[in-house]
Amino acid sequence: MHGAKKEESSFSSSNRGRILKEECGVVGVYSFDGKDAAPLIFYSLYSLQHRGQESCGITIIDDKLETKKGMGLVADVFDFDKLSALEGYFGVGHVRYSTCGESKLENAAPFVVSHSQGYLAIGHNGNIANSQDIKSGLEDLGEVFVSTTDTEVIAHLIVRGFVKTGDLVSSIQEAMRRLSGSYSLAIATRDSIIGVRDPLGIKPLSLGRIDDTYIIASESVAFDSIGAKLIRDVEPGEIIVIDKDGLRSYRGLRRTKTAHCMFEYVYFSRPDSILDGKLVYSVRERIGEKMAEVDDVDVDFVMAVPDSAIPFALGYAKKRGLPYREGLIKNRYVGRTFILPKQTARELAVRVKLNPLTANVKGKRVVLFDDSIVRGTTSARLIQILKDAGAKEVHMRIGSPPIISPCFLGIDMPTKEELIASIKDVEKVREKIGADTLKYLSLEGLMGAIGKDENQLCMGCLTENYPIPTDQREQEKLVKYL
Ligand code: SF4
Incomplete structure (x- = not known):
């Protein structure tokens, strides 16, 4: 159904270099x-x-x-x-x-x-x-x-x-x-x-x-x-x-x-687009606010993995009255074809693309926002980079609920076995990525931020309740009239 899976690397063919690919x-x-x-x-x-x-x-x-x-x-x-x-x-x-x-x-x-x-x-x-x-x-x-x-x-x-x-x-x-x-x-x-x-x-x-x-x-x-x-x-x-x-x-x-695909709001669409009556940027800010309402971690500032997670971090920081600062600077000129096949080379590649702002993070306790955790390897590398730069604590916050199942409606994702949240609970994921604490957005928070409920959104990769039949026999019924 899907095309060939891509390596989890900040240097795959996507212009934003992430593992979930737009369609x-x-x-x-x-x-x-x-x-x-x-x-x-x-x-x-x-x-x-x-x-x-x-x-x-x-x-x-x-x-x-x-x-x-x-x-x-x-x-x-x-x-x-x-x-x-x-x-x-x-x-x-x-x-x-x-x-x-x-x-x-x-x-x-x-x-x-x-x-x-x-x-x-x-x-x-x-x-x-x-x-x-x-x-x-x-x-x-x-x-x-x-x-x-x-x-x-x-x-x-x-x-x-x-x-x-x-x-x-x-x-x-x-x-x-x-x-x-x-x-x-x-x-x-x-x-x-x-x-x-x-x-x-x-x-x-x-x-x-x-x-x-x-x-x-x-x-x-x-x-x-x-x-x-x-x-x-x-x-x-x-x-x-x-x-x-x-x-x-x-x-x-x-x-x-x-x-409506909830990931269009969380990640795929541009923040300056209006989808089904909602400005994507505002939805992302509200996601940050929703997460702030249920969080009291003591930190020095809030930061984001650029670019898509920035509105989450801004909404969160404003709601909690915390400063927002940059801690990772993105190199926007890394070529699309810069694919490094070996693990060590890929780790180097993450550093080329996202460089820590040591002066900001050294000795600090930070909340780090990202839009999703897929296999967990990118999050682990980023946290390590920040800790190597002297960050005292890194508290990871994810602007979507855990992805537990693949999408078969047009988003390229790894298999269920490769999705870290499908095989590990939150504490195990936290351990694996090396965060001091880890929190995801809740399903209620997601629906509240978008302003649409489960009868209006697809959340299949989060709940395994897909809006169309996934069963092969059900699919076959749809073609019997040919
Ligand atoms: S399963 Fe639904 S919500 Fe998840 S990425 Fe696919 S279309 Fe979007």
Whole structure:
């Protein structure tokens, strides 16, 4: 289901160098006032780069469809010449991190399928849990697949329905009934842009506007980058179609509850994005406040592992009336490909990336915030670095509850056996990482900080209560109608 596991190293291919990997980012642009779509998509993808760094692509529709894609970062793949060659006022874009399918150019998106009545270009953020079953069913019916992605499975499902009925919206509705998993889609046809969000709203998707140009994007921060304004979130289960007749909304599939990924708030999304009505930065500050309400450890100051844990630490410090100070300085220029295979080399690598500010930490008792503990090795290294720099006490605080189970909805995680919190209790984890004390955010604190409850959030990796069936037989029921 997931792609190859990555080493736990501060120097893996993620731009933030962490073990939990974002999935993908999607963008769709339709300009009624004749703006070139390619530069708008380019800058939107630029601001969604944190969601995927392996490959990226842009498809623009004019009289014909034109796609440019490549391996690497948006700024590396696209130059002036490539963007200039993409002329047209609507199209879609994608940044990819492979949670499904290998990291190779054939799997880069947007994925284009040609059919008897035209073509369809599709970018997908998420993971389809039953994609292999659907794919096998479609292969039995004669469909041929050229990639190993679930994006292609979605594209074939939609195209198959469309070729039969000539009705794109009903084909998407039918595909949504077959698909089990998480998906936010940006689709381009020869005359429209379509945004689709899965019925549980697991992955984010927003709608924005600048003048007479509409943008659909994984996160609202994409709108900021091009001077557009957030209109609203795409509703869970909603299909938005934008074509020459304007913007229309259709109900794809209705559910009585939602399951927004809690990790989008804790870690994955940019802090300046607004997800389902909540500014991510404020949620992270509130997480720190919630943890401060149940903590009385005596320290000299509060610090964070930069960057994602900083708002937790600021919220915590403010609530407890403690100073916030920097204790680890991040080297922002460490290359993506700087992967050091041996354990000793990796330890050196952590030091290259995060250097202790000895003058601040020497002789001090500190609270150190991070967003998660996965295997525990990174936390252990960081605490050791601080102690080597003279820190008297390091009290670790984690802005999420313990991760006890993998995600199969689009986040790349280690196996259950590798997740330290699934095999050790809090005290054993504390011992392993060498912290003086260790506290995690509670589930109640998480829900309180986000302002959503268990009927609105996915917390599957924390509770093992996943919002969709994980049982293989249950998955099979979903494809029996093929
Ligand atoms: S299982 Fe965890 S990481 Fe996966 S979608 Fe649910 S909350 Fe997000």
